[in-house]
Structure formats: C-alpha cells, structure tokens
Amino acid sequence: MRAEELTALRGLRLFAGIAEATFNDLVAAGYLQFFPPGVTLIHERDPADFLHVVVEGMVELYASAGGRETSMELVRPVGVFILAAVLSDQVYLQSARTLTRARVLMIPAERVRRWLAQDAAFMSAITVELSRSYRQAIKALKNQKLRTGAERLANWLLVAAEAQGADSVMIDIEKRVLASYLGMTPENLSRAFATLGPHGVAPHGARIQLTDRTALQRFAGPDAMIDGIE
DSSP states (O other), X not given: OOXXXXXXXXXXXXXXXXXXXXXXXXXXXXXXXXXXXXXXEEXXXXXXXXXEEEEESOEEEEEEETTEEEEEEEEOSSEEEOHHHHHHTOBOSSEEEESSSEEEEEEEHHHHHXXXXXXHHHHHHHHXXXXXXXXXXHHHHHHHHHSOHHHHHHHHHHHHHHHHTSSEEEOOSXXXXXXXXXXXXXXXXXXXXXXXXXXXXXXXXXXXEESOHHHHHHHHOXXXXXXXXX
C-alpha cells in the first residue's frame, strides 16, 4: 500500500488514535483490491466476514425487498462499511456495489473483533463511529419523512455545492442512483428539477447550475438537525 494511502487510513476516525501495533496488524491482515464499476462486493443476508474501507472510488450501499430496490448510502474515500454487522457478528443488512473503479481494503471481521477487546482506544473509536452512523441514519430518516422530493433534492444540491465550492454541482453518479438515494423514481427526480427551476436551478446534463442560491435556500429550508454532517 502506498504511503499516502496508509496516511489517509491512519487519519480515519476509526484508526486515528489506536496503537501502532493495532493499526499495523489490521492493515497487514487486510486485502487491498481494485474493482471495476458495477461489482457487487457484499450481499445483504450474507455473514459479515470483512470490514470494508473505501480507499479510492465510490461504493453504493443498497437494499432490496419484494422486488424493489433502494439506494441507502454512498461511501467515498476514506470511508468504512458495514461496521455494526462486523462487530455483532451478524449478517449484512445491506448490499454494496462499486459505482466507479474502486480500491477497497477488506479487513477480516475476526481481526477487528480481536483488537476491539485488546485496544481501549480502538474500542472508543468504534463507539464514536457507531454513534456517528446512528445519528446520520436518523438524519436521513428525518429527511425522508419530513420533506418532499423537491425539498430533498434542493438540500442535496446545496450540500453538494458547498462541498464542491462552486455555484454549480457536477453530478458524478447516474441520475437513477441519485433518484433512488433521495427516495424517488427517475421520473419524480425530473419533476423535482422542474419544480426547482423557478428557485434558481438550471440543469445542463450532469452539471446543475445554481443561478440563485438565496432563492434555493428559501425553498429548501436547510436545517442542521437534518443536513449537518456528523
């Protein structure tokens, strides 16, 4: 593994404060692999054999039932999934697939649980990560329950524009994936974009120009209790 990748991993909340021996053993036991787009990494209902760390690229977590499928989370570098299943030695509640070419470190679940019992700093970091994940899940649920589709899209655009540091947003995923992530069909996503037109949103393919961010903020009603990053 390249030095800059080790540094990025070491800076991850889960690994930042743990003992050097713990970190070195976890990384040494892992498998770092490249995957092309569209590869399913895990299936829901399968035993949680590995903790996955996204080093490069983007991974979609999704779930299915009754012939329907929905996007749950988009994991970017450097991010982990799915910690709760690994710690409890349970099955995965979500599936995961690569959206882009991705580099993923897979750490054996048994090794994670072993060091959890031996390294107090690792246990503390895991507690914090689980707390963060829980709070983020509650915010996602509030977003779905308390907002219309157009309001969810408006707030997603505002957050994305802030992250990209521009008055436009480049959508780097397929719009059908974005629609599913926001709890909409592709048709409803198109209608939501049309609804946002009078509020300063002008789509140009994958690039969305925000011509009046103040108007968009008025419509979106951003709320740190929903939109704030944990």
